[in-house]
Amino acid sequence: MTVLLVALGAAIGAPMRYLTDRFVQSRHDSVFPWGTLTVNVFGSMLLGLLAGLPANATVTAVLGTGFCGALTTYSTFSYETLRLAQNGARFYAAMNVLASVVAGLGAAAVGLLLAQAFS
Template sequence: MTAVLVFVGAMVGAPLRYLVSRAFPMPWGTFVVNIAGSFILGVLAGAASGSPAYALAGTGFCGALTTYSTFSYETLQLIERKNYMRAALNLVLSVVLGLGAAALGFWVG
């Protein structure tokens, strides 16, 4: 049953990530979903860790919504284009705000 919950959550998270990434220029769509996903996962970890809700929304939805690989790839693309300031900004803000969002979410949860 848990695998079905993860699957259903991912069915919502993946298309949402796609839509958000199309609404913002690179790399800011990925940035938005990663920060939002970090907050949501923090809330769930604080309130519902180990529950079916965590499998559905945490592992499934947040797992499909957020993406470390795209964050890495887009940062590398910015470096290759010699857009060092934007790459550094993306890197630092993603890590700092992602951790902060997760911590805030955990506190809220």
């Protein structure tokens, strides 16, 4: 049953990642991967929030593992960073790494703090 719950969350998270990435990226005339950064930071905040709430195993499977796991994307972050570096945009590659790590950890901490404030 848990596998189906994870698949259900992922079935929502993956298309949301794609659509959000395309929407955000289309608003920027830059090689910087704003769309991927956006979904990763949002997913980090949501996962921090879920980690801080008293959630049962079902909610954690659907939203945490399924939805957040499919919404966020380490592989695309890695690919886009490598592509930037290979194309000579090393500054953007370095900023992508820095922004993703700092903003992702910060967003997770904000989510956790919000959960603690509401609990």
